[in-house]
Amino acid sequence: MPITPLMPVYPRCDVRPVRGEGCYLIGERGERYLDFASGIAVNALGHGHPHLVKAIADQAATLMHVSNLYGSPQGERLAQRIVDNSFADTVFFTNSGTEAVECAIKTARRYHYVNGNPERTTLITFNNAFHGRTMGAISATNQAKMRDGFEPLLPGFAYAPFNDLDAALALVNDTTAGFMVETIQGEGGVSAGTDAFIQGLRKACDEHGLLLVLDEVQCGYGRTGKMWAYEHYGIEPDIMSVAKGIGGGFPLGACLATEEAAKGMVFGTHGSTYGGNPLAMAAGEAILDVILEPGFLDHVTAMGDRLRQALEQMIPNHDHIFDSVRGRGLMAGIKLKDSAVSRDFVAHLRDHHGLLTVAAGENVVRILPPLVIEEAHIDEFVQKMSEGARVFAPAVAA
Numbered sequence: 001m002p003i004t005p006l007m008p009v010y011p012r013c014d015v016r017p018v019r020g021e022g023c024y025l026i027g028e029r030g031e032r033y034l035d036f037a038s039g040i041a042v043n044a045l046g047h048g049h050p051h052l053v054k055a056i057a058d059q060a061a062t063l064m065h066v067s068n069l070y071g072s073p074q075g076e077r078l079a080q081r082i083v084d085n086s087f088a089d090t091v092f093f094t095n096s097g098t099e100a101v102e103c104a105i106k107t108a109r110r111y112h113y114v115n116g117n118p119e120r121t122t123l124i125t126f127n128n129a130f131h132g133r134t135m136g137a138i139s140a141t142n143q144a145k146m147r148d149g150f151e152p153l154l155p156g157f158a159y160a161p162f163n164d165l166d167a168a169l170a171l172v173n174d175t176t177a178g179f180m181v182e183t184i185q186g187e188g189g190v191s192a193g194t195d196a197f198i199q200g201l202r203k204a205c206d207e208h209g210l211l212l213v214l215d216e217v218q219c220g221y222g223r224t225g226k227m228w229a230y231e232h233y234g235i236e237p238d239i240m241s242v243a244k245g246i247g248g249g250f251p252l253g254a255c256l257a258t259e260e261a262a263k264g265m266v267f268g269t270h271g272s273t274y275g276g277n278p279l280a281m282a283a284g285e286a287i288l289d290v291i292l293e294p295g296f297l298d299h300v301t302a303m304g305d306r307l308r309q310a311l312e313q314m315i316p317n318h319d320h321i322f323d324s325v326r327g328r329g330l331m332a333g334i335k336l337k338d339s340a341v342s343r344d345f346v347a348h349l350r351d352h353h354g355l356l357t358v359a360a361g362e363n364v365v366r367i368l369p370p371l372v373i374e375e376a377h378i379d380e381f382v383q384k385m386s387e388g389a390r391v392f393a394p395a396v397a398a
């Protein structure tokens, strides 16, 4: 077989979406799916949200791209709104999550460089982490499946078990720049950092002059019912990568930092041709308009609570495959028992019950609905999930 025109790096399934309507996707043959994957936590407002669609259409007709050679009223506006609603004093816009992580790594290194500690280059990261696919981002995880064949990787990373504060602190030495961690691991299996872990990392940074870099590409931007996942922990990071939900489907990411942490990022140290172009900024503003509406995040929390309750109720009825519920807000996961493989169950739900979810590490089914779901969608989801679990059993036995 000759190689396909589309580089065959994804094991793509048979669902071929051609249209979206709110919380549903419609395939090539007209079949409908309840979309509790949201393009992997991206379509925060579902599909075809009129405010987002209009903002993008209007901006495309007005001005799409000019490069960063010129002043950016659009970028200044969105950056100001993000600064006003986060720990950050400054924002660098990217086109993806991994570029936001890349900027975070560079910002951390430059901080120590301009502080007269150029030897502080190592970021301590965590087992099962996912930070994206650039050379920098794959260097920041110790998952072999992402690294094999791409070495030599970027030096300057050390790895500790997630949620093991003592192990992380034991790695700190004179070359440490800080810690980089997903506040809630997504791809790794929807594992929330414990309070003691996240707060302990913050404290260690304060004591040793290190930087706390959070990767909230997946768990940030309202997904957990707060604007940022770190708000659940009563701490603030120094640097943070954001993407996925920030553009609602338009490719957009951002690296946020405090003034102190960003002090090395001066003229000429970083850049991007597309990053923060007017079209992306219009999409970002439209998303923020909706997320910052009074009551929106409360809605996410309420839907998250309802989803959690429904899942907790459902699980004992199918304890041949379901083990436990995890996650926060509308970033939920069901850990399956060893008798079932999450990837197979996700395929089963998709192919036989018209329900889209995402597999994650640790044999977890990830549940990432649009943030605009209503109770009726949760009811439909639970019904499909229960049916799926009921008829999946014979398939396992067979």
Ligand SMILES: *Cc1c(COP(=O)(O)O)cnc(C)c1O
Binding pocket: 096, 097, 098, 099, 101, 130, 131, 132, 133, 182, 186, 187, 215, 216, 217, 218, 219, 243, 244
């Ligand atoms: C998805 C993800 C990334 C990478 O984002 P891309 O847009 O695919 O480059 C980085 N970090 C986390 C936590 C993610 O979930």
